[in-house]
Amino acid sequence: AADLARAAARTAGDLLAPPAPVRLGDVIPAPERVAPDPTADFVLSEDAAIRVSPDPAARDVAAQLAELLRPATGYPVPVTEVADDATAGHLVLTLSGPAASASASASASASASASASAGESAPDRPGGEGYRLHVTPAEVRIIAATAAGLFHGVQTLRQLLPSSIDSPVPVAERWVVPGGLIVDRPRFPYRGAMLDVARHFFGVADVLRVIDHLARYKLNHLHLHLTDDQGWRIAVDSWPRLATVGGATEVGGGPGGWYTAADYRRIVRYAARRHVTLVPEIDLPGHTNAALLAYPELAPDKVAPAPYTGTEVGFSYVDPADERTYDFVADVLGEVAALTPGPWLHIGGDEAFKVKGEAYTGFIERAQRIVAATGKTVVGWHQLAPAAHLDGRVLQWWGTNGDDPVVAEAVRRGARLILSPGNHAYFDMKYAPDTPIGHDWAGLIDVRRSYDWDPGAHLAEVPAEAVLGVEAPLWTESVTSLAEIEFMLLPRLPALAELAWSPRAAHDWAGFRDRLAGHGPRWDRAGIAFHRSPEIPWA
Ligand code: TNX
Numbered sequence: 001a002a003d004l005a006r007a008a009a010r011t012a013g014d015l016l017a018p019p020a021p022v023r024l025g026d027v028i029p030a031p032e033r034v035a036p037d038p039t040a041d042f043v044l045s046e047d048a049a050i051r052v053s054p055d056p057a058a059r060d061v062a063a064q065l066a067e068l069l070r071p072a073t074g075y076p077v078p079v080t081e082v083a084d085d086a087t088a089g090h091l092v093l094t095l096s097g098p099a100a101s102a103s104a105s106a107s108a109s110a111s112a113s114a115s116a117s118a119g120e121s122a123p124d125r126p127g128g129e130g131y132r133l134h135v136t137p138a139e140v141r142i143i144a145a146t147a148a149g150l151f152h153g154v155q156t157l158r159q160l161l162p163s164s165i166d167s168p169v170p171v172a173e174r175w176v177v178p179g180g181l182i183v184d185r186p187r188f189p190y191r192g193a194m195l196d197v198a199r200h201f202f203g204v205a206d207v208l209r210v211i212d213h214l215a216r217y218k219l220n221h222l223h224l225h226l227t228d229d230q231g232w233r234i235a236v237d238s239w240p241r242l243a244t245v246g247g248a249t250e251v252g253g254g255p256g257g258w259y260t261a262a263d264y265r266r267i268v269r270y271a272a273r274r275h276v277t278l279v280p281e282i283d284l285p286g287h288t289n290a291a292l293l294a295y296p297e298l299a300p301d302k303v304a305p306a307p308y309t310g311t312e313v314g315f316s317y318v319d320p321a322d323e324r325t326y327d328f329v330a331d332v333l334g335e336v337a338a339l340t341p342g343p344w345l346h347i348g349g350d351e352a353f354k355v356k357g358e359a360y361t362g363f364i365e366r367a368q369r370i371v372a373a374t375g376k377t378v379v380g381w382h383q384l385a386p387a388a389h390l391d392g393r394v395l396q397w398w399g400t401n402g403d404d405p406v407v408a409e410a411v412r413r414g415a416r417l418i419l420s421p422g423n424h425a426y427f428d429m430k431y432a433p434d435t436p437i438g439h440d441w442a443g444l445i446d447v448r449r450s451y452d453w454d455p456g457a458h459l460a461e462v463p464a465e466a467v468l469g470v471e472a473p474l475w476t477e478s479v480t481s482l483a484e485i486e487f488m489l490l491p492r493l494p495a496l497a498e499l500a501w502s503p504r505a506a507h508d509w510a511g512f513r514d515r516l517a518g519h520g521p522r523w524d525r526a527g528i529a530f531h532r533s534p535e536i537p538w539a
Helices: 002-014 056-073 102-107 147-160 204-216 261-273 289-294 323-339 357-373 405-412 447-451 482-489 492-501 509-517 519-526
Strands: 033-036 050-052 079-081 091-095 131-135 140-144 180-184 190-196 221-225 277-284 344-348 377-381 394-397 416-419 467-474
Touching (some): 050 056, 056 091, 056 147, 091 147, 140 147, 147 204, 190 204, 190 277, 204 221, 204 261, 204 482, 221 467, 261 277, 323 344, 323 357, 344 357, 394 405, 405 416, 447 492, 447 509, 467 482, 467 492, 492 509, 509 519
Parallel strands (some): 050 091, 091 140, 190 467, 344 377, 377 394
Antiparallel strands (some): 033 180, 131 140, 131 180
């Protein structure tokens, strides 16, 4: 009754109050269904509390919502568990739906096929990673079948609040949320970005911050490119010199670095809390100069190469004709698999120009079997295509021409695809000729170009069902700091996120551009060093 009285009083007061500064549809990625109700705005008040279903993972989402709201509002925002779904509260997170069991959260790991997340549930109660967000004067209620769905709903709620919600210190603000109903679910189960920590090394804090940016836009995978010619970035107990010797270099001659098992676990845990799955990549058989430096026995001539701090590719490789190489591959992949809770293990496979024909396919086929023996699913760059198919394997396509018969044939043999078209999704490409860092071998990628393609119809002779999702790689030959990472990712990352999450029918450049403009003040508040692309009418 007290709740009702408060709601009634608030409604009367709000007749005189200004409308919400954000419209219900002003969300990136665009939700599947939005039904605004301008008479039903909600105002977050000092006494706001979060009520959440009694489930550890849901409770953690509620805790993160409270952490999001406290700094800017200065409100205490207590969190209480309630078993009764009907309890009215100010902010309610309800775990309920077609698959509210513990196994349901596993479906969010994207091991399911692309079509599995669609159509598995009633339209207004999406399963999997979907959610339903209902804003009325009395409450904001998010309902989802999994904690991942609740988490994505919380990201939507965050964007519906005024941009000053991103302030790290209290702001005097009317914390209004636009009224109405959003029903939402992802188009593709795999939505990600890659960070190359090999060309330049980035410490744990930088990686965690990148995970924050992914989570904000409902991206659910972070691929770490952990090894390359210029550095080996993950400690391996059975081959310790990989990190201590192979990790001590980077492009340009800087100090390099590597993650201990504890560092890596910290990244895994931080990501998991944000419903982001880590995808570790050990690039084989090429891109291995740092490994050869540490263990010359792996080199074809058994001679240690010079440390490499340049930016050429394609010159190094582990010896595919030596059995010791396969001990190395099994030991490394075994340790990395054991550290990684997610289902994926990426074995690279790109640009091994000096391992040709059957030497290459033979090596890859053995490496694929080694991955399968760890219980993980093989991911590799699309150069893997000519090697024999292995159950479940996923190819990451980075071409610039959508007519790729070799990849189409691999798909017919059963491969699924992650799409990273070089000329749309390679965020190491410059925005414009005067962009101070970055490449241009795949062309310039302004925000519009990063947005203007359809993952469901990009590759000739590849059906949409074979597309697991999309990923934006950030190679770091020219990227040396967190500020430069943010400059290259933002504002293009939200464009990729919308292609990955939103239904095809929602894609609309003009609408996207206008919604994106509202994110500038949010990033400013959060201290994010984004690129003020001239294409966007920044607010
Ligand atoms: C190609 S794409 C590479 C990387 C480079 C990148 C630079 C791919 C699988 N390999 O080794 O860093 O181009 O854009």
